[in-house]
Amino acid sequence: MTDMGNLYLALMHYPVQNRKGQQVGSAVTNLDLHDLARAGRTFGVRAVYIVTPYGDQVQLVSELIAHWTEGVGSRTNPDRKEALQLLRVVDSWDQVLEDVQGETNHVTPVTVATSAGIREHAVDIKQMQMSLEQGMPHVLVFGTAWGLTREFMDSCDMCLFPIQGAGSYNHLPVRSAVSIYLDRINGCM
Amino acid sequence: MTDMGNLYLALMHYPVQNRKGQQVGSAVTNLDLHDLARAGRTFGVRAVYIVTPYGDQVQLVSELIAHWTEGVGSRTNPDRKEALQLLRVVDSWDQVLEDVQGETNHVTPVTVATSAGIREHAVDIKQMQMSLEQGMPHVLVFGTAWGLTREFMDSCDMCLFPIQGAGSYNHLPVRSAVSIYLDRINGCM
Numbered sequence: 001m002t003d004m005g006n007l008y009l010a011l012m013h014y015p016v017q018n019r020k021g022q023q024v025g026s027a028v029t030n031l032d033l034h035d036l037a038r039a040g041r042t043f044g045v046r047a048v049y050i051v052t053p054y055g056d057q058v059q060l061v062s063e064l065i066a067h068w069t070e071g072v073g074s075r076t077n078p079d080r081k082e083a084l085q086l087l088r089v090v091d092s093w094d095q096v097l098e099d100v101q102g103e104t105n106h107v108t109p110v111t112v113a114t115s116a117g118i119r120e121h122a123v124d125i126k127q128m129q130m131s132l133e134q135g136m137p138h139v140l141v142f143g144t145a146w147g148l149t150r151e152f153m154d155s156c157d158m159c160l161f162p163i164q165g166a167g168s169y170n171h172l173p174v175r176s177a178v179s180i181y182l183d184r185i186n187g188c189m
Numbered sequence: 190m191t192d193m194g195n196l197y198l199a200l201m202h203y204p205v206q207n208r209k210g211q212q213v214g215s216a217v218t219n220l221d222l223h224d225l226a227r228a229g230r231t232f233g234v235r236a237v238y239i240v241t242p243y244g245d246q247v248q249l250v251s252e253l254i255a256h257w258t259e260g261v262g263s264r265t266n267p268d269r270k271e272a273l274q275l276l277r278v279v280d281s282w283d284q285v286l287e288d289v290q291g292e293t294n295h296v297t298p299v300t301v302a303t304s305a306g307i308r309e310h311a312v313d314i315k316q317m318q319m320s321l322e323q324g325m326p327h328v329l330v331f332g333t334a335w336g337l338t339r340e341f342m343d344s345c346d347m348c349l350f351p352i353q354g355a356g357s358y359n360h361l362p363v364r365s366a367v368s369i370y371l372d373r374i375n376g377c378m
Contacts, residue, residue: 001355003355004355029220031218031220031362034362035362035364035365038360038361038362038365039361039362039365041354041358041360042352042354042355042358042359042360042361042365043354043355044354044355044356079358079360080360082358083358083360163231163372164378165230165231165232165233165375166190166192166193166231166232166233166375167233169230169231169268169271169272170231171227171230171231171268171269171272172227172228172231172368173220173223173224173227173228173364175220175224175362175364175365175368176224176227176228176231176364176365176367176368177368178365179361179364179365179368179369180368180369180372183352183369183372183373183377184372184377186354186355188372188373188377189353
């Protein structure tokens with residue numbers, strides 16, 4: 001069982017690709033917030049960043065988080081509160097890095113991209129676990145829409161090997177991919 | 190890698206429990222349909238049953254499936270069509286069993302419940318894989334809301350050991366649980 005106390009998740013809504021491979025911004029999906037928070041809480045990650053540059057989406061996410069962590073939802077469903085307390089909405093990737101540095105004595109985190117496609121020099125789960133065990137903060141990054149852009153992935157320190165199923169079909173929901181990667185890093189136990 | 194060609198999934202909206210442990214029927218969540226279909230397609234399951242006794246919900250699910258498999262959605266997003274073709278909406282658990290028997294030469298499938306709680310005689314993934322390798326059809330059953338009722342679980346042939354994270358928090362979304370179990374049965378590769 002790998003300790004994920006130094007692991008942060010980031011769900012990017014910009015920059016991501018549309019189905020034609022063009023760089024776009026995507027809209028926030030409410031259920032992503034709940035699913036990433038609940039999976040993150042289950043496996044003990046430190047925090048989950050929701051990244052969107054759009055002011056109205058930042059506002060919406062802030063209100064949703066407040067409903068479940070301070071409002072009516074926090075009283076009717078304390079388990080949900082415990083999970084959604086992990087969420088942090090920010091307007092850019094730079095904000096993610098700054099925020100992590102702000103609570104880790106200015107350590108620059110190791111950034112780990114994910115992709116449904118096979119990339120050169122992708123690392124496997126064993127390497128990811130070993131890297132986490134060094135004690136450095138890590139940010140595991142997921143793209144919405146048709147995934148992270150090539151430029152963004154190139155800017156990360158490493159990229160995780162894709163999840164492969166029974167054949168060539170590789171269109172897992174981001175909610176599934178997050179859950180599976182966390183379970184694998186934890187040791188599939 | 191375990192062949193899942195004999196594995197069916199069933200997502201139950203009745204009978205399930207509410208947070209007080211009372212037996213209730215739950216409403217269908219649109220994203221469950223997409224996520225279970227996409228995860229099921231990725232790992233090669235045979236079909237995914239959506240079980241609800243409510244006529245309006247059966248109608249709604251039928252229309253959603255038709256949109257993605259025959260309507261506009263099937264042309265704009267063929268990958269989604271490929272996944273949602275796995276979905277079958279039925280009004281009862283008995284219908285699931287009948288339908289499976291109808292396409293497996295009247296073989297009664299092995300029924301496998303899932304639960305977030307530890308149950309006596311729960312089987313682990315290795316036992317599940319070995320059972321699948323015998324070639325019999327299996328139905329892996331998931332509950333919405335607060336999970337399957339005790340009576341329903343008792344009626345199944347076996348129950349899978351729960352997914353355990355880093356601590357005692359055990360409130361994974363059903364979408365996460367399905368994804369993780371399929372990845373584990375496949376071998377976490």
